Amino acid sequence: MGHILVVGSLAYDTVKTPTGKIEGALGGSANYFGVAASLFASVRVVGVVGEDYRAEDSELLSKKNIDISGVEHTSGKTFHWAGEYDNNLNEAKTLRTELNVFANFHPKLPESFKDSEIIFLANIDPALQLEVLNQVTRPKVIAADTMNFWIGSKMSDLLVILKRLDILLINEAEAILLTETSNAILAARKISTMGPKHIVIKRGEYGVVIFSNNRYFCLPAYPVGEVVDPTGAGDTFAGGFLGYIGKSGQPLSLDLLKSAAVYGTLLASFTVQDFSLNAIKNLTFEQVEIRRQDFRQVVSFPT
Amino acid sequence: MGHILVVGSLAYDTVKTPTGKIEGALGGSANYFGVAASLFASVRVVGVVGEDYRAEDSELLSKKNIDISGVEHTSGKTFHWAGEYDNNLNEAKTLRTELNVFANFHPKLPESFKDSEIIFLANIDPALQLEVLNQVTRPKVIAADTMNFWIGSKMSDLLVILKRLDILLINEAEAILLTETSNAILAARKISTMGPKHIVIKRGEYGVVIFSNNRYFCLPAYPVGEVVDPTGAGDTFAGGFLGYIGKSGQPLSLDLLKSAAVYGTLLASFTVQDFSLNAIKNLTFEQVEIRRQDFRQVVSFPT
Numbered sequence: 368m369g370h371i372l373v374v375g376s377l378a379y380d381t382v383k384t385p386t387g388k389i390e391g392a393l394g395g396s397a398n399y400f401g402v403a404a405s406l407f408a409s410v411r412v413v414g415v416v417g418e419d420y421r422a423e424d425s426e427l428l429s430k431k432n433i434d435i436s437g438v439e440h441t442s443g444k445t446f447h448w449a450g451e452y453d454n455n456l457n458e459a460k461t462l463r464t465e466l467n468v469f470a471n472f473h474p475k476l477p478e479s480f481k482d483s484e485i486i487f488l489a490n491i492d493p494a495l496q497l498e499v500l501n502q503v504t505r506p507k508v509i510a511a512d513t514m515n516f517w518i519g520s521k522m523s524d525l526l527v528i529l530k531r532l533d534i535l536l537i538n539e540a541e542a543i544l545l546t547e548t549s550n551a552i553l554a555a556r557k558i559s560t561m562g563p564k565h566i567v568i569k570r571g572e573y574g575v576v577i578f579s580n581n582r583y584f585c586l587p588a589y590p591v592g593e594v595v596d597p598t599g600a601g602d603t604f605a606g607g608f609l610g611y612i613g614k615s616g617q618p619l620s621l622d623l624l625k626s627a628a629v630y631g632t633l634l635a636s637f638t639v640q641d642f643s644l645n646a647i648k649n650l651t652f653e654q655v656e657i658r659r660q661d662f663r664q665v666v667s668f669p670t
Numbered sequence: 671m672g673h674i675l676v677v678g679s680l681a682y683d684t685v686k687t688p689t690g691k692i693e694g695a696l697g698g699s700a701n702y703f704g705v706a707a708s709l710f711a712s713v714r715v716v717g718v719v720g721e722d723y724r725a726e727d728s729e730l731l732s733k734k735n736i737d738i739s740g741v742e743h744t745s746g747k748t749f750h751w752a753g754e755y756d757n758n759l760n761e762a763k764t765l766r767t768e769l770n771v772f773a774n775f776h777p778k779l780p781e782s783f784k785d786s787e788i789i790f791l792a793n794i795d796p797a798l799q800l801e802v803l804n805q806v807t808r809p810k811v812i813a814a815d816t817m818n819f820w821i822g823s824k825m826s827d828l829l830v831i832l833k834r835l836d837i838l839l840i841n842e843a844e845a846i847l848l849t850e851t852s853n854a855i856l857a858a859r860k861i862s863t864m865g866p867k868h869i870v871i872k873r874g875e876y877g878v879v880i881f882s883n884n885r886y887f888c889l890p891a892y893p894v895g896e897v898v899d900p901t902g903a904g905d906t907f908a909g910g911f912l913g914y915i916g917k918s919g920q921p922l923s924l925d926l927l928k929s930a931a932v933y934g935t936l937l938a939s940f941t942v943q944d945f946s947l948n949a950i951k952n953l954t955f956e957q958v959e960i961r962r963q964d965f966r967q968v969v970s971f972p973t
Contacts, residue, residue: 385852454852549688549757550875552895572853573876574890583968587877587888592855625971663973665886668928670966 369507370482371613373400374413374474374499375489375602376446377420377438381463382642383451386595392643393424394448396489396512399599402647403606403634404487405431406655408613411480413437413499417445417468427648436477443468456597456639457571458540476502485613487605490514493524500531508619510534510609512601515541529562533619536567536605539576551576552583565624567608569601575628579621586628589636589662596642600635603647607634633658672810673785674916676703677716677777677802678792678905679749680723680741684766685945686754689898695946696727697751699792699815702902705950706909706937707790708734709958711916714783716740716802720748720771730951739780746771759900759942760874761843779805788916790908793817796827803834811922813837813912815904818844833865836922839908842873854879855886868927870911872904878931882924889931892939892965899945903938906950910937936961 378395382388397414404410411434416425420440428435449463474495481504488496488511496511509532517525518541529535535558537545542554555566555578565579572594574587608624608631617623633655637646681698685691700717707713714737719728723743731738752766777798784807791799791814799814812835820828821844832838838861840848845857858869858881868882875897877890911927911934920926936958940949 456852549759550895550897552893556895570876573873574888576890576893583893584971585877585890585893585968586971587879587890590855590879590886590888592853592859594853622972629971665888666969668887668889668932669925 369484369613370409371485372411372483373397373487377414377416378446381449384596389642396602399602400606401433403603404610405433407610413474415439415468415472417443420445441468456594474499493521493528496528508533512536518545532563534565535563539570542568594639597639600638603638604631604635607631672787672916673712674788675714675786676700676790680717680719681749684752687899692945699905702905703909704736706906707913708736710913716777718742718771718775720746723748744771759897777802796824796831799831811836815839821848835866837868838866839870842871845871894939897942900942903941906941907934907938910934
């Protein structure tokens with residue numbers, strides 16, 4: 368089984384949704400990804416936190432046997448994101464981004480992390496994503512996420528990163544923006560000419576589209592009615608997805624990506640049912656398996 | 671095998687999409703539905719056309735053994751819809767609706783139509799939908815579509831119709847509007863308390879959600895990159911869906927609805943690949959079956 372390395376944010380989030388509001392709650396791509404992936408495989412986290420980072424939040428990861436020796440503690444405040452969602456829960460409106468300790472962050476991998484086989488470069492500056500790739504010695508699967516902000520401001524670095532990727536995970540709207548196309552189907556095909564071998568387009572409540580070896584796979588989301596907070600759903604998906612791939616130890620194939628996407632989808636469906644990491648921090652593999660049985664009924668049909 | 675009755679529009683459409691433009695091309699819910707359903711079962715059409723309705727357009731249906739003896743020919747012009755789509759092909763912007771002969775239309779079923787077993791009330795005034803139901807003598811499956819216009823202006827008639835339905839087919843945005851909920855999952859559940867036993871929510875490029883006997887079925891759309899014109903996709907879906915149900919002769923069950931939705935989805939995927947009925951008017955069942963094999967790969971995963 369390969370070790371999974373995630374480089375991303377550990378954050379405090381202030382989030383308002385039609386259901387309610389949280390202030391300064393645990394968030395960040397590395398936290399969502401790490402908790403999800405730890406259900407499947409051994410996870411290593413690289414990131415940075417400030418003096419205000421709560422001990423219990425570090426312990427949440429370490430208790431799951433996630434190696435947090437790559438999390439730098441530095442003076443200053445932890446990265447803080449504030450956002451809100453209106454009734455259309457598919458898109459967050461960012462109210463405030465306080466980079467704080469993240470402003471001068473340069474990922475530095477502990478020696479023991481450098482042999483990680485599965486690398487997830489969460490949605491951070493593509494220049495930092497490149498710094499990570501320059502430190503890993505034998506990656507088998509390199510995956511990354513990105514967003515509109517980097518597409519606008521760091522396109523040249525992003526294009527370099529894309530050429531290094533086995534898997535790009537990206538939101539539908541951002542895939543369309545990146546490729547100047549009009550839908551996920553065309554966007555996925557075009558991204559495959561920019562470097563990534565496998566493309567995972569995340570469509571929120573509509574599920575995912577995967578494009579791999581010139582074939583599509585479309586998977587609906589698990590039907591959750593009462594969505595409380597979609598924050599972290601994409602990173603949770605990535606954690607379940609790459610966690611499953613890491614656990615399998617198999618080379619990437621469309622069938623493997625399909626199974627992995629099912630787990631990513633299921634884990635994300637828990638995340639959106641509560642604020643912060645509340646719905647996944649104590650989640651067991653058995654609970655996921657129960658929902659997977661139900662999901663099979665939801666998406667399968669007589670042939 | 672049950673006869674299928676459709677009551678809806680026979681129209682001429684002027685449509686502009688990012689790909690091109692057509693003027694006065696054949697359209698209307700009854701045409702899309704009829705052509706699609708005729709691949710499976712015997713179809714009867716009730717509607718009205720004006721003096722300008724072209725003989726070749728009537729022949730398109732009659733050549734497929736669709737019974738058009740319920741299509742009234744009257745003085746005046748045929749119903750005309752003009753609309754356009756921007757890059758987001760999910761939503762049409764109506765530029766002009768000329769009711770013409772449709773303004774005074776009251777559906778009158780030929781005697782020979784009254785024993786139809788499967789009834790599709792396309793998206794027309796709910797008061798007219800009720801007039802149809804008062805004329806059929808032994809319906810086994812009553813299905814209808816509706817839209818925001820009627821939700822706004824004819825809510826009381828609509829609520830009466832809903833109580834009579836076995837199946838409601840409705841666009842996602844309109845399901846949310848009708849139920850004052852925030853997503854398709856909640857909307858479907860709420861609609862099930864308003865009368866319809868089975869609810870089919872159409873999500874355009876994202877596929878459909880079906881809610882039946884307290885269970886969900888989610889099916890993605892067939893991945894079409896180059897969407898030329900989405901007009902008629904919903905009615906084509908309904909035609910394939912109810913056509914399959916009619917052909918099966920089986921009572922409604924979730925499994926039957928699932929299989930029917932697959933055919934509806936496939937037929938709709940052809941419709942959007944060309945303007946007007948161009949992509950389905952000569953479509954063969956063999957072409958549908960070929961795409962169905964491909965679709966199975968697109969949506970299935972190892973279990």
